[in-house]
Amino acid sequence: MTDPQVALSMLGIFIVLVFLGFPIAFTLMAMGIMFGYYAFYDEGRMWRAFNRLGEDAGLWEQWSLWVQGFFNNRIFDLFVNQTFTVMSNEVLTAIPLFLFMGYIVERANIVDRLFTTLNIAAKGLPGSMGIAALITCALFATATGIVGAVVTLMGLLALPAMLKARYNTSFAAGIICAGGTLGILIPPSIMLIVYAASSGVSIVRLYAAALYPSLVLVGLYLAYIIGRSIIQPSFAPKPTKEEVPDMPVGQLLWMLATSLFPLAFLILAVLGSILFGLATPTEAASIGALGGIILAIAYRAMTFERLRESVYLTVRTTAMVCWLFVGSYTFSSVFSYLGGEHLISEFVMSFNLTPFQFLIMAQLIIFLLGWPLEWSEIIIIFVPIFLPLLPLFGIDPLFFGILVALNLQTSFLTPPMAMSAYYLKGIAPPEVQLTHIFKGVLPYLGMVFIAMAMMYQFPQIVFSLPEAIYGR
Template sequence: MNPALIVLLMFAAVIVLFVIRTPVAFTLGSVGIVALYLINGPRFLQMLPPSIIESMTSIILLAIPMFIFIGCLLEKSGIADEIFDMIYKWLGPVPGGLAIGTVLICVIFAAMVGIVGAATVTMGLIALPAMLKRNYKTSLAIGCISGGGALGFLIPPSVTMIVYASLSNLSIGKMFLAGIIPGMLLASLFIAYILLRSLLNPKLAPPIPVEERATWKEKWTSVKNLAMPFILIFSIMGTIFSGLATPTEAAAVGAVVAMLIVLLRTRSFKKCLEVVYNASEQSAFLTSMVLWIIIGCLAFSAVVNTLGLPLLLKDLIDSIGMNRWTVMIVMMLSFFLLGMVMDDLPIIMITVPIYVPLITLLGFDPLWFGILFIVNMQMAYLTPPFGFVLFYMKGVVPPGITMGDIYRSVWPFIGLQALCLILVMVFPQLVLWLPSMVGM
């Protein structure tokens, strides 16, 4: 059968199965298996299982359940309350201070957890009521939580980065380093926007009343609340970047440190066990979902590799004389549009086997392209009508706030994410400088 026809039938089948709400893992897996049978006949049974077994026993993938476990633990530990208390005391007197503090907490949470939903839901429960109580404009309060929560994509240790790096044969350590400067840049853009708007219109995000402000002694005492989060961040990122541990080993260390933090916070072995049990149950469910999607993707990727699809696309691009930057922009648009209706993992599974070899053939750096993908997913997760962060927010906002209110609140932050994407495209060294300096 003609390779082009097989590819068209594959993507048509994927779209149909998604429309009828077939689970992603079974969609990609079944389409891949049928296509392999059409190409190779029964011989595909000798090719596919060994490939899946080899990939699924990779030590890299072992980091995924541990990072998810850390996220589930901290979501239930109440550590965010302590950080917010410190931020409230230090930044509360500043116009927009609570919103700025919320973005900073999201950065800290992202560096501890590595998953997007945890920071969004946690700050929606803690920071949103505090801001609304102090007459912050609803759109700014919701927008800063939604935008800050999405930083979990870009700031390491991001589970999305781990999956992307493992499927594109990139170093996870390099991927983590590459995300630091763009992540800090985007957080800085959020903070600058909030501060500027609050200074221009103090009624938008007023400082807390004088009678609620903390003394200097209370402020300095509250700094101790950062001790446990930074110990956890150092136990993960410090061991990776210093070369003391691989990302998988660092994830294991981080899981142990997270359990110790829960024990210190609960001051009860029984309560600690209860939190660990609930977090283990939740992380087992999430990990199973991720790994089944990866298995389905491996079957799909096998077809792409068998057909040599990236080379076919490269020949097509050369034949029509398309500029490589035009191809890059088309890829970015496809990521953005897919991200509005699909989760990040299925998009990685579908596009990485095709796009990464192609951009390498076109002469682009795959590490830089990976960070562009991550920024794009972050933007798509925030974009109406189907951005996933919007639905996380809807689950925690007060009943009087509608989905339309949430949609309107995120547009300034989407604009800032688009600006960050453009800056990273125009200045690749924002991504590549730090990994080159560290020598990874």
């Protein structure tokens, strides 16, 4: 077999092992080291250690030199260097800080106050409780960036309230599932940090580029909720005074000031300091983590147990991401050294695709990968395969990254592998069936495709803000 064929075998074996359920990070590392040993094998280098053996060498000395000879392969140097590169990456340093901010906010009892306040404030609008749930999901998802946490918490809080208010089961479930995934796209998104580290694109420009598409997607969701509530009032009945009481304006403003504004101010302060160059993402994330602690203390929700849980979950999630990067860097380095990357480039170019056709093909593959894989695995492992092809088609990696972030919403919303639906089903009342949830998320899947089509048709939605702030 030629080296490129070995590289393709390496990729094929990896995909098979992933579908068999092996841990992805350690499978990447194992495959990278195994095939890397073959790729960097140097018989002369391996046996050089044995030449130092004398005739009177003892058994222990022979064993020691054999071990030295076996490990005298550049793949082990590469593995150590890649591990050091990941651990010293300044962009990735922001991940644990943003995660810690999210876990602290999650445990600060802010969400229930926020949902109650927005529900009262939106009382006069069609589908008011659905609007309140979606905006709460968007703000909470922005603060945490953790899909499972948002869907689970909002499922416990908002779903029973909407069902009690006689909302259609599928309609209510779809709002929570779709809103919970918005943290993937809305800055300060952890997914965009991971993409920046994988692609070398400026994280600051990515955040600026993602802002308008985020607003477009949220706007489409809100338009659907309001429109569906007007067309089919039985799906979202108007609340009675017993369900949502009338509130004096002064009292409502006070509720907004104590529930909505603190969280909104924290998010805007973190995002604004990044976008306007007042702080690096890591520095802004540090301030966000501190702000989360202050909010938890202010709401009298900070306990040692909650702090310990937040630290533990932060460390666990960060370790998973970092080991994925170590494995991916090692795997991709060996794959590229064997010529696999060049072979894929030649194969794709042989189809004579236009840039638009290439984008469609790439997004379709990412859409399909979203069924069995998490977004982190897609971004770290498979997106780098497409990145070297972007210059060949004249595609800006910034634009590509925003499209991927939009596309990955679908990985949580597409039946039968819609993970947000399973998160919600795990905590939903028994009468809420999985088929109800699947039926509810399908319209939002269509909204994502509409948003992606708008990005294709009007790319300035992506480019206008970063160009206005930072220039071309």
